[in-house]
Amino acid sequence: MSHRARDADPPEPASSRAVVLARILVPIALGVVGYAVLISERWEVDHELQLVAPDRVRPGDPIPLRAFVFDGxxxxxxxELVAAQVDVELRDGERVLARTTLDTSRARSSEGALAPPDDATDARLDLVASARDDDGALLATVTRALTIEPDAPPAPLRGRVGLPLQQIDVGPVIAEATGVPLPPLEVRVAGGACVPEERCALWIDAGDADTITIEETPAASVGERSTRDGALVRLVVVPHGPEASVELVASRLGQPLARRTVRLPIALATPWIDAPRVVSSMPIPLEAHPPVGREVLTADLFYEGRWIATATLDPARPELPFDVGPGLYRVEVxxxxxxxxxxxxxxxxxxxAGSDLALHDTRELLRREDVELTDREGTEPRLLLAGAEEEVRTLPSAISGLEDDRRMVAERRRRLHxxxxxxxxxxxxxxAMSLLRRGLFAAAEARDVMHEAGDPEARSVRARARTTLAVIAIVGAVAVALLAGAALILARAALVTG
Structure with a gap:
């Protein structure tokens, strides 16, 4: 009896096109996926991107940006801090409002600014930064929330770091003559602090005194001849250590009128700079010296107390590379x-030239800075400015995208798994389906052979059920074993990749 005559038995499985394709494509897909799982075990976050940017800005103000990329x-x-291309986008949800590529500095950091669109007011946005290598491969990302609002506060002021004997202390005015009014001898230090072994300018209200001198000590000496502008005297001293005091002597017609002891504020590990009080054109000239052991200086610009620009200075030409309009600006280096x-x-x-601004506007301009003015009305503007330089503006803390990048890689692994x-x-x-079809066909052939050999029960319902169940059990056991192996492989991959 031929196989075609056995209508009760399962026919030989047809090698349909779908089955053939499945047998070819499924192993290929399994190989590709298995390779991807193995490769995913090598995925590591070995770079970190940190972004320094304000979290609140006023409409129309530029958004200063500084970024650092770390390797290993x-x-x-x-x-290690490494140079990389850093792109920054200002986003409202998925919509990109502005984008820029930061400049790589001599310090291997990246810096620049982003101009928000004019219609971005009272908005909650995101700064999204990404770092890429020379081949364009993504290294790291970071996101910082940004709010644009008219009442964005100025950067907070903070006192300088220093020991008590490195803080300014002005003693009382002690009379040296009788019957004459005492000169005010109000003292301010240009820049708010002196740097050891560098020139330090003192602004002194001399009143009716015609000369102001200091008595030199081992801790401080005269750096330049004094100059006078009205009642204001500029006296330059050079401190020679971490602590220094000077004694001012006010005289008139060669006769001492009064003395005053001043403990100089000393700033250690701090750059020394000098800049003109008034400029009429850009760039702003600057003289700057880094502290011992440092070579690179970074300048930050503030307007009305808000951080608006940042740049790394060129040691050969340390001018401020900022293009700004009229106004009072604070430079911090x-x-x-x-x-x-x-x-x-x-x-x-x-x-x-042609601007209405002048130094006599200083008090009003400083009020916009949110600076607390304790000097009396009528105080000379240069004294006001020097007093306002005693504290420093605090920059925002750097935001790291490391944990977000790690979560992103972990999510990619989970999806791949x-x-x-x-x-x-x-x-x-x-x-399993292929094995089952082949097993059922083989069982049918075995029953046919046994029937032709004279076994009357070979084609019985009971025999068919017994052989079918045996095939299903074997195929099921194989499938369970394969599923268990696959589960172990995926579990290991999940454990290895964290």
């Missing part, structure tokens, strides 16, 4: 690109 963040010795409180500070009035699980399940299902 899991090294026991710590990560740091040797540490990551910020900090050790900063040299200067106020500079930008007053182009899910796809791998589906592919393995599909492959096992195709294999």
């Amino acid at each position: 963040i899991d090294d026991p010795d710590g990560g 740091r040797a540490d690109p990551f910020g900090g409180e050790r900063a040299a500070a200067r106020y500079v009035l930008v007053a182009p 899910f796809v791998a699980g589906l592919a393995l399940g599909l492959g096992i299902a195709v294999l």
Whole structure:
């Protein structure tokens, strides 16, 4: 009897096009997915991107940006700052409002500014930064929330770091003559602090005294001849250590009138800078010296107390590369690109020809800075500015995208493991179906052979059920074993990749 005559037995499975394709494509897909799972075990977040940017700005104000890319963040010795291309986008949800590529500085950081669109007012947005290598491969990302609002506050002021004997202290005015009014001898230090072994300018209200001198000591000496402008005397001293005091002597017609002891504020590990009080054109000239052991200086610009620009200075030409309009600006220079409180500070009035601004507007301009003015009305503007330089503006803390990047990689692994699980399940299902069809066909052939050999029970319902159940049990056991193996592989991948 031929196989075609056995209508009761399962026919030989047809090699349909779908089955053939499945047998070819499923193993290929399993191989690709398995390779991807193995590769995913090597996925590591080995770069970190940190972004320094304000979290609140006023409409129309530029958004200053500074970024740092670290490599080898899991090294026991710590990560290394590396140069990379950093792109920053200002987003409202998924909509990109503005974008820029930051400039790489001499300090291997990245810096620049982003101009928000004019219609971005009272908005909650996101700054999204990404770092890429020279080949365009993504290294790291970071996101910072940003609010644009008219009442964005100025950067907070903070006192300088120093020991008690490194803080300014002005003693009482002691009379040296009788019957004459005492000169005010109000003293302010330009920049708010002196740097050891650098020139330090003192602004002194001399009143009716015609000369102001200091008595030199081992701790401080005269740096330049004094100059006078009205009642204001500029006296330059050079401190020679971490602590220094000077004694001012006011005289008239060669006769001492009064003395006053001043303990100088000393700023250690801080740059020294000098800049004109008033400029009429850009760029703003600057003289700057880094502290011992440092070479690179970073300048930050503030307007009305808000941080608006940042740049790394050129050691050969340390001018301020900022293009700004008329107004009173605060310049802070740091040797540490990551910020900090050790900063040299200067106020500079930008007053182009034809501008109505002048130094006599200082008090009103400082009020816009949210500076607390304790000097009496009528105090000379240069004294006001020097007094306002005693504290430093605090820059925002750097925001790291490391944890977000790690979560993103972990999510990619989870998705890949899910796809791998589906592919393995599909492959096992195709294999089980193929084995089942072949097993049932082989069982039918065996029953035919036994029937032709004279076994009357070979084609009975009971025999068919017994052989079918045996095939199903064997195929099921194989499928369960394969599923268990696949589960172990995926579980290991999940454990290895965290």
